[in-house]
Amino acid sequence: MAVKFLRVNMTEKRIVAEDVPEEYRFLGGRGLTSIMINAEVPPKCDPLGPENKLIFAPGLLSGTPLVNTSRISIGAKSPLTGTIKESNAGGTAAADLGHLGITAVIVEGQAPEGELCLLRINKQGEAQLLAAQDYKGMKTYELTKNMRSRFGEKNSVLCIGPAGEYQLRSASIQTTDVDGRPCRAAGRGGLGAVMGAKGLKAFVVEQGGKSADAIVNPEAFKEAARAVAKAIKAHPMSGSMMPALGTAGLVAPVNAMGAFPSYNARKGILDDWEKISGEAMAEIIQKRGGKTAHVGCAQCIIHCSNEFVDEQGKYVTSSLEYETIWAMGGMTGVADLDTIARLDFLCDDIGVDTMNTGVAVAVALDSGYRQFGDGAAVIEMVEEIARGTAFGRILGNGPVAVGKYFNNPRVPVVKGQSIAAYDPRAMQGNGVTYATCPMGADHTAGNVVGEYLEQKLDPLKAEGQVEASRNLQIGVAAVDCTGMCFMAAVALVSGEGGEAFLKAINAKLGSQLGPEDIPTLGIRVLKAERKFNKRAGFTEADDRLPQFFYQEPLPPHNTIFSVSDADIDRTLAF
Amino acid sequence: MAVELSVRLYGTLRERFPSYCHSEGQRVVLPDNATVEDLLGALGIARSDVLVVSTNGRILKADDTIRSGDGVNIFQSILGG
Ligand code: SF4
Numbered sequence: 001m002a003v004k005f006l007r008v009n010m011t012e013k014r015i016v017a018e019d020v021p022e023e024y025r026f027l028g029g030r031g032l033t034s035i036m037i038n039a040e041v042p043p044k045c046d047p048l049g050p051e052n053k054l055i056f057a058p059g060l061l062s063g064t065p066l067v068n069t070s071r072i073s074i075g076a077k078s079p080l081t082g083t084i085k086e087s088n089a090g091g092t093a094a095a096d097l098g099h100l101g102i103t104a105v106i107v108e109g110q111a112p113e114g115e116l117c118l119l120r121i122n123k124q125g126e127a128q129l130l131a132a133q134d135y136k137g138m139k140t141y142e143l144t145k146n147m148r149s150r151f152g153e154k155n156s157v158l159c160i161g162p163a164g165e166y167q168l169r170s171a172s173i174q175t176t177d178v179d180g181r182p183c184r185a186a187g188r189g190g191l192g193a194v195m196g197a198k199g200l201k202a203f204v205v206e207q208g209g210k211s212a213d214a215i216v217n218p219e220a221f222k223e224a225a226r227a228v229a230k231a232i233k234a235h236p237m238s239g240s241m242m243p244a245l246g247t248a249g250l251v252a253p254v255n256a257m258g259a260f261p262s263y264n265a266r267k268g269i270l271d272d273w274e275k276i277s278g279e280a281m282a283e284i285i286q287k288r289g290g291k292t293a294h295v296g297c298a299q300c301i302i303h304c305s306n307e308f309v310d311e312q313g314k315y316v317t318s319s320l321e322y323e324t325i326w327a328m329g330g331m332t333g334v335a336d337l338d339t340i341a342r343l344d345f346l347c348d349d350i351g352v353d354t355m356n357t358g359v360a361v362a363v364a365l366d367s368g369y370r371q372f373g374d375g376a377a378v379i380e381m382v383e384e385i386a387r388g389t390a391f392g393r394i395l396g397n398g399p400v401a402v403g404k405y406f407n408n409p410r411v412p413v414v415k416g417q418s419i420a421a422y423d424p425r426a427m428q429g430n431g432v433t434y435a436t437c438p439m440g441a442d443h444t445a446g447n448v449v450g451e452y453l454e455q456k457l458d459p460l461k462a463e464g465q466v467e468a469s470r471n472l473q474i475g476v477a478a479v480d481c482t483g484m485c486f487m488a489a490v491a492l493v494s495g496e497g498g499e500a501f502l503k504a505i506n507a508k509l510g511s512q513l514g515p516e517d518i519p520t521l522g523i524r525v526l527k528a529e530r531k532f533n534k535r536a537g538f539t540e541a542d543d544r545l546p547q548f549f550y551q552e553p554l555p556p557h558n559t560i561f562s563v564s565d566a567d568i569d570r571t572l573a574f
Numbered sequence: 575m576a577v578e579l580s581v582r583l584y585g586t587l588r589e590r591f592p593s594y595c596h597s598e599g600q601r602v603v604l605p606d607n608a609t610v611e612d613l614l615g616a617l618g619i620a621r622s623d624v625l626v627v628s629t630n631g632r633i634l635k636a637d638d639t640i641r642s643g644d645g646v647n648i649f650q651s652i653l654g655g
Pocket of ligand 1 (some may be wrong): 486
């Protein structure tokens with residue numbers, strides 16, 4: 001069976017299946033969403049209007065038996081940044097779409113205001129738009145429960161909460177993990193608002209489809225897949241660190257390097273960071289009978305996820321991750337994992353990005369709205385987003401909206417999107433990535449932290465940062481096409497793992513790609529993204545960090561961001 | 575004169591020292607002018623784990639000298655999250 005696109009027109013309530021055109025044949029994930037958006041979406045359109053398209057694309061390898069290929073890319077023009085956007089999430093939906101031979105689901109048009117629909121695809125691949133008025137205002141945990149009791153447990157759900165319905169700029173699209181909880185997020189860029197504007201409350205895919213695109217060379221694929229799994233198990237990060245601590249293992253080294261933006265990026269070390277470290281988290285979870293080394297996504301052999309429980313052993317949230325611990329803990333000065341876990345749950349349930357929301361809260365605290373470290377106040381603030389109060393809507397629109405409201409220029413964003421858990425003054429290369437990434441400030445697009453920890457580069461000096469950021473951005477743009485999880489990809493960039501990964505891709509597609517074709521693909525994707533942004537009106541002047549990073553020294557190193565504008569501008573000037 | 579250190583361990587390193595207590599750290603005594611390499615040797619930790627040693631917010635290289643009174647942390651490398 002040939003692979004197909006499903007075009008879902010929300011204006012006309014019409015679903016059309018199309019064969020994948022030749023030019024998209026070897027694309028998946030981010031490559032597909034970005035190249036398609038650049039080709040089909042008018043760059044100056046209203047991101048919340050009918051001309052925007054919301055594209056769901058599993059990776060090229062999603063749905064094959066290859067381990068850790070569970071990422072789904074979701075793309076659109078972002079209402080948060082005004083740029084092109086791809087946000088990817090784990091869970092189970094990518095594999096399900098892969099099993100159905102669906103390369104992309106493209107949601108177009110717009111339902112009449114106030115009308116809500118849900119899209120369901122069964123395991124025969126039949127798609128239907130159904131009325132979803134009954135689920136209006138429903139939070140994601142309850143909604144997911146409803147979907148699974150209506151359609152059966154063996155369904156994956158992608159959905160929005162109240163924030164998406166309000167079309168707030170931090171709204172996420174939440175998706176279900178292997179336990180059926182909506183705790184995996186395509187958090188960044190406000191794509192939940194695009195889904196809300198289309199009038200799509202949920203997208204439900206049945207598991208167990210049997211019409212996957214054929215693997216061209218199954219024997220070679222099997223062999224390569226075994227070698228990929230072996231490399232992932234053998235790598236110290238994917239093989240031992242991630243199952244032990246998950247991404248929260250970064251709290252300690254980044255604080256030790258003085259690069260953990262704290263108290264709205266006023267300091268590079270959080271006073272009580274030991275209380276919210278990955279080590280502390282794992283200890284608490286184990287003592288209370290929660291789960292570490294939890295499987296979050298389909299076919300995962302790394303198990304970076306966790307289930308955080310309260311003192312009674314009751315489920316609070318899954319999975320508590322580094323970026324959330326930072327945004328909700330470091331930036332707000334709340335060094336308490338119970339509060340952070342509660343906030344993580346609230347964000348998933350309301351359907352907002354934990355990072356953009358934590359930073360928005362931090363800007364409010366920095367403006368004197370409440371005290372840094374007041375966990376109860378932060379919980380109240382985030383709950384206001386669900387209630388849709390005036391302040392809740394400002395907060396849910398992200399750090400820029402909050403900064404404007406309080407007239408506070410200390411807003412750590414690029415192109416409207418919050419930075420991540422690495423201060424650009426103490427990790428200059430991450431600053432280069434924030435400035436130049438076509439998606440706005442981003443933590444996955446080109447994270448240089450490994451270069452610093454492995455002493456390949458001095459994090460405080462300008463030298464070498466542009467090259468490091470560029471190489472990583474190209475590599476990640478390519479990997480983001482495959483559906484491979486980042487935690488696994490670290491074991492597959494070179495050596496035997498790299499070779500095996502390439503073999504698996506070639507065996508799947510019947511292609512003859514060599515190592516040099518990987519950066520070529522990454523550059524092709526980045527070029528399309530930058531082209532879209534240029535046509536949307538973005539210029540080099542937008543590739544800058546906020547002023548205070550160039551002026552306010554960050555303790556303990558007391559450095560400022562020192563990469564020159566000219567150097568920034570040559571980062572992605574292909 | 576010897577260099578006395580209290581070393582804090584992170585990642586999965588603690589599992590290798592059953593009596594390790596994090597609030598006190600692991601006590602290590604090294605000869606004068608000892609380097610990061612010597613420290614790891616004294617602890618019996620192989621560098622193949624991509625170990626990262628830091629003090630005062632700086633990442634140290636294998637041949638950097640360690641001074642008495644330095645707060646030393648040992649991590650495992652993570653490439654992002
Ligand atoms: S390592 Fe973590 S994010 Fe990656 S597939 Fe496994 S559970 Fe999901």
